[in-house]
Amino acid sequence: MKKNQNKNAFAIVTGASKGLGYAYCEELLKLGYNVIGVARDTDNLKELQNKYKELKVEAWNMDLSDIKNAYKLFEDSNKYEVEIVINNAGYGVWGYFDQSSLDQEMNMIDLNIKSLHIITKLFVQKFKEKNIGRVLNIGSMAAFTPAPVFASYYASKVYVWSLGVAINTELKKTKSKVRVITLCPGPLKTDFWNRSSNQKEAKYKSTVKVMKTSTYAKKSLLKGLQSKRKDYIITGNTNKLMKKLTKWAPQSIVLSSVYNYQRKRK
Ligand SMILES: NC(=O)c1ccc[n+]([C@@H]2O[C@H](COP(=O)([O-])OP(=O)(O)OC[C@H]3O[C@@H](n4cnc5c(N)ncnc54)[C@H](OP(=O)(O)O)[C@@H]3O)[C@@H](O)[C@H]2O)c1
Incomplete structure (x- = not known):
């Protein structure tokens, strides 16, 4: 992909302090974009500012589970030439539904x-005025099946996928150049598993080879920025196969497999 030529162009990444969001920040900087990284604690982003001195790395401490900050993020970004927004911040609440914390959910x-x-x-409205810009929403392979013992998280990713696919279809049908693309990662080895199961060392346990987070970030970002027709993007052969299985296998088998997979997390 050609490097960005507009020295003033910014990309916003939420959940930028670690894991996938941090990897997206680095890939965007490699592509020549200035970055606004958002998380509750953005200290880690100093490393990127030191590494990519010719570009700007803004670090904004914001808790986006307080929705007032979602509006504030948009307002505060008004003075920047934002061309890309990656809605990446997210986590899950693991456990049987009758036992998991309602407050956390x-x-x-x-x-x-x-x-x-x-x-x-807010960004689709703004981007449409200039007919340029992309929102990349981080969904998940979790969007393609319900998940006993991780019910609300999977349901939240169905919302992300459904919303994004519908908006992107509207944009294409109305001949807009703006895009809302949903990126659907499979499992990645990040802190997500600790936070989502309230454990210190939950780490992802799997017999299947998991794609490196930086590799997933690079591949999915390039596809997300270049895609003209696709509404959502699945990266990696295992994930593509899983999508087919969730579509074609009887739902009772899919649900039992997901149940067995999720309940062993502790
Ligand atoms: N890891 C996986 O296997 C996997 C698979 C599919 C999809 N995903 C999705 O990928 C995205 C990134 O997850 P990850 O794996 O990179 O997890 P992660 O390593 O736990 O990173 C999550 C990021 O979100 C930030 N964040 C959490 N709560 C926040 C809040 N209230 N306000 C603002 N920022 C907040 C965290 O920073 P602070 O704690 O400093 O706020 C951190 O930067 C999520 O949407 C997740 O659902 C992950």
Whole structure:
């Protein structure tokens, strides 16, 4: 992909302090974009500012589970030439539904759904005025099946996928150049698993080879920035196969497999 030529162009990445969001920040900097990284604690982003001195790395400490901050993020970014927004901040609440924390689930819904919805809408409206810009929403392979023992997280990613696919279809049908693309990662080895199961060392346990987070970030970002027709993007052969299986296998088998996979997390 050609490097960005507009020295003033910015990309916003939420959930930028670690994991996938941090990897997206680095890939965007490699492509020549200035970055606004958002998280509750953005200290880690100093490393990127030191490494990419010719570009700007803004670090904004914001808790996006407070939806007032989703509006504030949009307002504060007004003075920047924002061309890309990556709605990446998110987590899950693992456990049997009768035992998992309702407070955590409501906080997760505020972050994964409400904040993402607000940021997507405000930037789509703004981008449409100039007929340029992309919102990349981080969904998940979790969007393609319900998940016993991880119910609300998977349901939140169905919302992200459904919303994004519908908006992107509207944009294409109305001949806009703006895009809202949903990127659907499979499992990645990040802190996500600790936070989502309230454990210190949950780490992702799997017999399947997991794609490196930086590799996933690079591949999915390039596809997300270049795609003209696709509404959502699945990266990696295993993930593509899983999508086919969730579509063609009887749902009772899919649900039992997901149940067995999720309940062993502790
Ligand atoms: N890891 C996986 O296997 C996997 C698979 C599919 C999809 N995903 C999705 O990928 C995205 C990134 O997850 P990850 O794996 O990179 O997880 P991660 O390593 O836990 O990173 C999550 C990021 O979100 C930020 N964040 C969390 N709560 C926030 C809040 N209330 N306000 C603002 N920022 C907040 C965190 O920073 P602070 O803690 O400093 O706020 C961190 O930068 C999520 O949407 C997740 O659902 C992950």
